[in-house]
Amino acid sequence: MKNKEALNSFISSIFAICLGLLFGLIIIFIANPNQAVRAFSILLQGGFYRGIKSLGLVLYNSTPIMMTGLSVAFAFKCGLFNIGTPGQFIVGAFTAVFISLKCTFIPNSMLWIVAVLGAGIAGAIWAVIPGILKAFKNVNVVISCIMMNYIGMLAVIELVKSTIYNAAGAESYSVPLEKALPRLGLDKLFNGASVNIGFFIAVGLCILAYIILNKTTFGFELKACGYNPDASRYAGMSEKKCIILSMAISGFFAGVGGALTYLAGTGKTLAIVETLAPEGFNGIPVALLGFSNPLGVVASSLFISYINVGGNYMQSCNIAVEIIDIIIASIIYFSSFALVIKQIMNKRRSRKLVGGKE
Amino acid sequence: MEYAIEMLNITKDFPGIRANDNITLQLKKGEIHALLGENGAGKSTLMSILFGLYQPDQGEIKINGKAVKISDPNDANRYAIGMVHQHFKLVHNFTVLENIILGVEETSKGLLKKDKARNKLLELSKQYHLNVDPDALISDITVGMQQRVEILKMLYRENEVLIFDEPTAVLTPQEIEELMHIMKNLIKEGKSIIFITHKLNEIKAVADRCTVLRKGKYIDTVNVKDVTTEQMSEMMVGRKVNFVVEKGEQHLKDVILNVEGLTVKPKHAHKELVHDVSFNVKGGEIVCIAGIDGNGQSELVYALSGMMPIHQGKITLNNKEVTHMGIRERSLAGMAHIPEDRHKHGLILDYTLAQNLILKNYFDQKHQHLGFIKFDVMNDDAKRLIEKFDIRSGQQEKSIVRGMSGGNQQKAIIAREIDSNSDLLIAVQPTRGLDVGAIEYIHKQLVEQRNAGKAVLLVSLELDEVMNVSDRILVMYEGEIVADLDPAVTTEQELGLYMAGSKRGAGYEK
Numbered sequence: 048m049k050n051k052e053a054l055n056s057f058i059s060s061i062f063a064i065c066l067g068l069l070f071g072l073i074i075i076f077i078a079n080p081n082q083a084v085r086a087f088s089i090l091l092q093g094g095f096y097r098g099i100k101s102l103g104l105v106l107y108n109s110t111p112i113m114m115t116g117l118s119v120a121f122a123f124k125c126g127l128f129n130i131g132t133p134g135q136f137i138v139g140a141f142t143a144v145f146i147s148l149k150c151t152f153i154p155n156s157m158l159w160i161v162a163v164l165g166a167g168i169a170g171a172i173w174a175v176i177p178g179i180l181k182a183f184k185n186v187n188v189v190i191s192c193i194m195m196n197y198i199g200m201l202a203v204i205e206l207v208k209s210t211i212y213n214a215a216g217a218e219s220y221s222v223p224l225e226k227a228l229p230r231l232g233l234d235k236l237f238n239g240a241s242v243n244i245g246f247f248i249a250v251g252l253c254i255l256a257y258i259i260l261n262k263t264t265f266g267f268e269l270k271a272c273g274y275n276p277d278a279s280r281y282a283g284m285s286e287k288k289c290i291i292l293s294m295a296i297s298g299f300f301a302g303v304g305g306a307l308t309y310l311a312g313t314g315k316t317l318a319i320v321e322t323l324a325p326e327g328f329n330g331i332p333v334a335l336l337g338f339s340n341p342l343g344v345v346a347s348s349l350f351i352s353y354i355n356v357g358g359n360y361m362q363s364c365n366i367a368v369e370i371i372d373i374i375i376a377s378i379i380y381f382s383s384f385a386l387v388i389k390q391i392m393n394k395r396r397s398r399k400l401v402g403g404k405e
Numbered sequence: 406m407e408y409a410i411e412m413l414n415i416t417k418d419f420p421g422i423r424a425n426d427n428i429t430l431q432l433k434k435g436e437i438h439a440l441l442g443e444n445g446a447g448k449s450t451l452m453s454i455l456f457g458l459y460q461p462d463q464g465e466i467k468i469n470g471k472a473v474k475i476s477d478p479n480d481a482n483r484y485a486i487g488m489v490h491q492h493f494k495l496v497h498n499f500t501v502l503e504n505i506i507l508g509v510e511e512t513s514k515g516l517l518k519k520d521k522a523r524n525k526l527l528e529l530s531k532q533y534h535l536n537v538d539p540d541a542l543i544s545d546i547t548v549g550m551q552q553r554v555e556i557l558k559m560l561y562r563e564n565e566v567l568i569f570d571e572p573t574a575v576l577t578p579q580e581i582e583e584l585m586h587i588m589k590n591l592i593k594e595g596k597s598i599i600f601i602t603h604k605l606n607e608i609k610a611v612a613d614r615c616t617v618l619r620k621g622k623y624i625d626t627v628n629v630k631d632v633t634t635e636q637m638s639e640m641m642v643g644r645k646v647n648f649v650v651e652k653g654e655q656h657l658k659d660v661i662l663n664v665e666g667l668t669v670k671p672k673h674a675h676k677e678l679v680h681d682v683s684f685n686v687k688g689g690e691i692v693c694i695a696g697i698d699g700n701g702q703s704e705l706v707y708a709l710s711g712m713m714p715i716h717q718g719k720i721t722l723n724n725k726e727v728t729h730m731g732i733r734e735r736s737l738a739g740m741a742h743i744p745e746d747r748h749k750h751g752l753i754l755d756y757t758l759a760q761n762l763i764l765k766n767y768f769d770q771k772h773q774h775l776g777f778i779k780f781d782v783m784n785d786d787a788k789r790l791i792e793k794f795d796i797r798s799g800q801q802e803k804s805i806v807r808g809m810s811g812g813n814q815q816k817a818i819i820a821r822e823i824d825s826n827s828d829l830l831i832a833v834q835p836t837r838g839l840d841v842g843a844i845e846y847i848h849k850q851l852v853e854q855r856n857a858g859k860a861v862l863l864v865s866l867e868l869d870e871v872m873n874v875s876d877r878i879l880v881m882y883e884g885e886i887v888a889d890l891d892p893a894v895t896t897e898q899e900l901g902l903y904m905a906g907s908k909r910g911a912g913y914e915k
Contacts, residue, residue, distance in 0.1 A: 148506070150408060158649045262777050263773075263776045263777055264767050264768050264772075264776055264777065267767055267778060268755075271753050271756065271764070273753070274756065275749075275752075275753045277763070278710065278750050278752060278753050279751045279753070280732065280750075281710075281712060281744055281750040282733075282764045282765050283731065283732040283733025283734075283736050284733075306609065324428075370891075
């Protein structure tokens with residue numbers, strides 16, 4: 048039963064992706080009919096277009112959304128919609144950059160570990176506030192998370208300005224390479240792509256989350272609260288504890304995502320712009336496409352990153368960056384229909400069962 | 406003899422199972438025809454065929470003597486067949502009138518015209534003595550009233566054949582009586598009724614004839630007058646059913662549960678829902694809390710189990726005060742609880758059977774090690790309980806509970822609670838919505854607990870259950886205990902007087 052269910056999820060995800068690609072193709076035809084076929088083939092080749100380097104880019108780009116996707120998926124399992132990932136992500140990012148730049152007393156070899164952990168804790172704090180409000184005052188998590196997003200974004204802008212501000216670029220200072228995440232020679236292996244240990248941390252955390260959810264008593268409680276809070280209470284579980292802890296863990300993942308993004312040593316800086324971190328929201332389709340399963344999140348983030356990398360290469364076909372964004376967005380959008388497709392499949396199957404003899 | 410509906414030799418196969426095997430149901434005009442069968446006997450399939458939701462593999466349907474083909478519910482509607490579902494299909498924030506005209510509303514220039522509908526509704530309501538206020542919101546009226554709205558919906562659509570699908574499952578004893586009255590009125594006005602149920606005394610009370618199904622097969626159609634309830638239940642279950650619960654001699658032990666001056670008053674309630682209640686339950690006895698639904702029984706149990714805070718009072722379990730303990734602490738202290746609402750509280754429907762069976766002990770040393778659940782222990786446990794309590798499901802311990810039948814879901818809860826080997830078992834309406842066979846089984850389990858020296862606190866709305874199973878009856882009325890009765894010397898009529906609040910027992914005078 049369980050395997051069949053998993054197979055169904057997988058098939059419907061694939062089907063949704065194909066639908067999305069088909070839709071993307073239509074947009075490409077509208078944007079640039081002459082080179083549409085070439086552009087589409089570039090999109091499909093995505094992570095292999097420029098050989099091993101592109102593949103490295105896929106891994107590199109998948110890291111932030113894998114973490115935010117995991118964040119959203121984990122909270123989903125406890126029945127909570129953590130839409131606060133942009134806030135948790137950026138607060139984590141700031142904490143990581145701040146620790147890297149200011150905590151000079153820590154040796155460089157240890158610094159990234161402290162920074163990543165600090166970022167996770169910052170993200171957890173940012174998420175646990177809506178969690179506590181939900182647990183004790185039954186405040187809708189979505190609303191408080193959205194408010195925390197803006198508070199986080201604006202607070203980070205102010206904090207950057209007052210602590211690690213680089214007036215020359217109206218942005219924060221970037222984390223120098225020697226303080227960044229270790230690359231373990233991966234950049235050489237992938238021919239110059241900025242792959243680093245971050246990708247493996249992300250995958251490792253996904254596996255850890257999977258184990259927590261499926262093998263431990265804690266995961267048993269979390270999912271029980273997600274499915275049926277009343278029955279969980281009756282069984283003596285603490286719903287409050289589940290809500291608060293799952294939000295904290297969820298925020299921890301998003302915060303770590305922020306650290307892994309800004310500690311990559313690619314010169315990325317915290318800009319002084321009033322926009323919510325897109326990596327945060329991108330976690331939502333990643334989680335949906337991965338059916339809120341931590342392992343599914345690994346696959347779906349890789350896929351979305353793959354399409355993104357391919358999409359960027361499409362610029363060589365005279366397709367504007369904005370159009371490419373639309374194409375990628377619509378592919379992702381369609382892909383999120385996986386759940387709908389799965390429902391249709393289940394319905395068809397049950398109808399077949401019922402009407403088998405007709 | 407003219408029949409309103411004839412379903413002749415209906416056979417319907419589903420993969421792996423023959424749901425209906427050569428079933429014939431003939432509904433005379435102007436009769437109440439009961440359709441009796443256990444859960445899974447094929448009643449729903451048969452009615453779904455009549456409604457055009459399924460097509461029969463063999464057999465034919467005649468309406469007023471003419472063979473017809475019903476291919477979808479609209480067809481059924483055209484032939485004036487209507488159904489009151491067990492779970493009402495009403496829009497809660499609409500008024501009664503709006504619900505009734507929903508789908509057949511008249512409009513003029515895009516605006517609703519309700520005046521004609523209102524008049525027709527008032528007329529119908531008068532004709533059939535169904536007192537409903539057309540402008541009341543569904544969310545504000547009682548369940549019994551909602552059912553009348555469903556009945557009015559059918560009448561408004563001028564249906565001639567009315568199907569009631571287990572209509573009494575959600576009603577209080579008074580409401581049941583009223584419903585019976587309404588059904589008789591409907592017959593007087595020339596309607597015909599198919600009454601699906603597994604409650605035998607209701608059939609005895611209103612039905613003219615009764616068709617019995619068992620495991621998809623047609624057993625017989627009988628005149629209700631000519632048979633006893635025992636005979637009907639034997640036909641339904643296929644063996645003799647023991648209505649009298651064999652309890653054996655009572656061996657009373659020490660007090661296990663003691664409640665003193667318990668008062669429950671939730672923050673937003675106008676009054677105390679449980680008022681100054683004191684009683685005890687000893688080992689080796691079944692104490693039954695009887696009363697009409699909504700007289701504080703649910704709140705009393707919530708307070709005992711820790712699911713609702715108490716205002717005043719003291720609860721001791723095995724001489725240990727548990728008044729301020731959490732739910733889990735009480736459960737570990739020896740309190741098992743079969744909850745009133747098995748879907749809301751008793752089970753996590755999306756978990757497997759095995760997971761549900763460890764819902765209250767997944768955290769103990771036997772089931773986990775360093776926070777990791779021992780899945781092999783969980784599955785072995787589940788297999789043992791499935792075997793012992795005869796819980797039937799498609800994939801044994803791996804079945805998702807949502808897909809299991811109500812009786813087996815209830816058995817799963819009972820298995821979990823009894824297996825916890827607690828000194829006190831609180832069972833709230835443990836047999837609600839179950840068929841005779843399952844009820845008999847559950848009563849046997851409760852009695853076994855009693856004979857093993859455990860204390861059993863049973864909350865029940867069914868008079869039969871109260872009289873048959875309990876060793877002592879506490880009657881609750883408006884949040885208070887008004888009598889402590891011995892079932893051996895109390896009649897049902899007497900019990901009814903206490904339940905209705907018109908009498909108070911010795912020692913409970915105001």
